[in-house]
Amino acid sequence: MKIWILGGDGFCGWPTALHLSDQGHDVTILDNLVRRQTDILLEVSSLTPITPISTRISVWHDISGKKIKFLKINLANEYYLLLELLKKEKPDVIVHFAEQRSAPYSMKSAETKRYTVDNNIRVTHNLLVALVESKVNSHIVHLGTMGVYGYGWSGKTPIPEGYLKMSINGDKEKKTREILYPANPGSVYHMTKNLDQLMFAFYAKNDGIRITDLHQGIVWGTQTIQTKQDERLINRFDYDGDYGTVLNRFLMEAAINYPLTVHGSGGQTRAFINIQDTVRCIELAILNPPKNGDRPAIFNQVTETFKVVNLAKLVAKLTGATIDYLDNPRNEAADNDLFVENKQFLALGLNSVKLNDGLMSEIEQIALKYASRIDKTKIPARSLWKTK
Ligand code: NAD
Ligand code: USQ
Numbered sequence: 526m527k528i529w530i531l532g533g534d535g536f537c538g539w540p541t542a543l544h545l546s547d548q549g550h551d552v553t554i555l556d557n558l559v560r561r562q563t564d565i566l567l568e569v570s571s572l573t574p575i576t577p578i579s580t581r582i583s584v585w586h587d588i589s590g591k592k593i594k595f596l597k598i599n600l601a602n603e604y605y606l607l608l609e610l611l612k613k614e615k616p617d618v619i620v621h622f623a624e625q626r627s628a629p630y631s632m633k634s635a636e637t638k639r640y641t642v643d644n645n646i647r648v649t650h651n652l653l654v655a656l657v658e659s660k661v662n663s664h665i666v667h668l669g670t671m672g673v674y675g676y677g678w679s680g681k682t683p684i685p686e687g688y689l690k691m692s693i694n695g696d697k698e699k700k701t702r703e704i705l706y707p708a709n710p711g712s713v714y715h716m717t718k719n720l721d722q723l724m725f726a727f728y729a730k731n732d733g734i735r736i737t738d739l740h741q742g743i744v745w746g747t748q749t750i751q752t753k754q755d756e757r758l759i760n761r762f763d764y765d766g767d768y769g770t771v772l773n774r775f776l777m778e779a780a781i782n783y784p785l786t787v788h789g790s791g792g793q794t795r796a797f798i799n800i801q802d803t804v805r806c807i808e809l810a811i812l813n814p815p816k817n818g819d820r821p822a823i824f825n826q827v828t829e830t831f832k833v834v835n836l837a838k839l840v841a842k843l844t845g846a847t848i849d850y851l852d853n854p855r856n857e858a859a860d861n862d863l864f865v866e867n868k869q870f871l872a873l874g875l876n877s878v879k880l881n882d883g884l885m886s887e888i889e890q891i892a893l894k895y896a897s898r899i900d901k902t903k904i905p906a907r908s909l910w911k912t913k
Contacts (some may be wrong), residue, residue, distance in 0.1 A: 527551045528616060529614070530552060531555050531619060531621045532621070533555065533622070534558060535622055536744070536762075538554070539581065540748075541622070543752060544749060544750075546591045547751050549591075554593060554596070556623065557623075559599075567903075572892070572899065573762045573895055576757045600652065601648045604655065611663075617663060621649070633908040641717060642717055645718075645721070656734055657734070663735075665725075684864065687824075688705060689704055689705075690703055729819065735819070741803065742795065742830075743770050744803055746800040748760055766907055771833055776884070777904075778846065787848055789851075789852070790850065790859055791832060791850070796830050796865055797831060798827055809870060826870065830865060843885060854906050856910035
């Protein structure tokens with residue numbers, strides 16, 4: 526298949542591009558490299574030494590004999606270029622990762638709130654409009670988030686995959702409907718993913734666009750089968766207070782004897798998935814597209830759930846690290862249950878990497894190996910949800 530990867534230079538996008546290329550697909554990356562620019566502005570760099578996109582692509586070609594193409598394009602602003610490219614290339618599948626994805630960054634300032642909304646909403650909407658205008662029948666596979674459901678009010682009832690069965694109190698016909706699960710975002714970033722969902726619902730209904738929306742949990746781990754093949758193919762690993770995600774941060778902190786930064790009591794339960802499973806899930810979604818006229822297909826792309834404090838205790842047990850319970854910079858429930866349905870990917874054959882299988886090798890092969898690259902001043906999470 527001809528596959529475009531929007532945001533294919535990023536943490537999830539790069540290993541996905543390699544995996545799909547390895548499977549024999551014709552892969553093109555479209556990216557404006559803004560994520561690399563943001564690192565420069567924040568004065569941080571990936572824990573792992575990532576190489577420029579041109580090096581990544583030429584090393585992959587040397588190793589595999591396969592070509593990945595790259596187009597530098599700002600998908601939020603360059604609509605007409607996107608439209609022309611679509612008409613010319615007619616990709617079968619468009620995997621859409623190209624959004625500002627950090628919740629803390631999105632809450633940092635008025636500027637970053639506005640940037641996150643402008644960027645994310647425009648990229649998604651430009652893509653949908655361009656598909657309508659060009660009449661190209663690509664299947665969109667979008668990376669959404671578990672955070673669209675919110676935390677703390679579903680109790681023990683598992684969160685269904687995207688749609689909630691409901692009936693209206695007092696309805697004489699007792700009709701059951703399925704609606705998008707109520708939106709309950711916890712940050713400006715998460716809010717953009719709820720807005721994406723509405724756009725997808727409309728364009729699927731009105732124009733018959735084929736869309737799969739993957740509600741992914743927090744991704745942990747770094748390497749995949751392909752990124753391990755040469756150090757110049759290594760995936761990025763964000764550890765700083767804005768872009769670092771919780772488990773990867775704990776692994777990095779443990780490697781340098783920095784107390785593990787638990788926000789509040791650590792009672793927050795979150796859903797997780799390993800990066801190797803991310804790329805497999807995307808392939809499964811590509812192979813199982815919805816039909817024109819179907820509502821967006823929604824999959825919960827998660828494999829395990831954990832309380833933050835239990836992750837910290839596990840990492841502490843493996844490494845001897847200490848735990849620091851910090852004032853929570855975020856406005857979030859201090860403690861919540863999280864039960865999630867993920868039957869669809871399991872039915873499609875996902876055989877997931879469990880935390881216990883991969884944690885030690887992450888610590889040894891990534892966190893300890895590159896520990897000298899860590900700038901300790903960039904570890905604290907300084908972005909506050911409420912400034913008072
Ligand atoms: P990332 O920031 O590493 O990658 C995003 C890529 O998109 C970057 O390479 C960036 O340069 C590009 N991009 C952003 N705006 C663009 C624009 N206007 N035009 C062209 N390119 C643009 O993020 P990631 O961690 O790889 O996440 C990818 C997607 O997966 C995001 O949409 C995110 O919301 C979702 N997701 C990520 C995680 C996670 O834990 N990392 C979890 C759930 C969902
Ligand atoms: N946390 C800590 N200590 C830290 C960092 C985080 O206790 O050092 C806590 C946070 O307060 C939060 C939880 O860990 O309760 C998760 O935080 P995170 O930064 O790992 O994840 P989050 O902000 O939710 O965002 C990440 C990705 C985002 C994706 C989301 C999936 O950055 O792109 O959408 O995970 S989910 O959480 O399922 O919505």
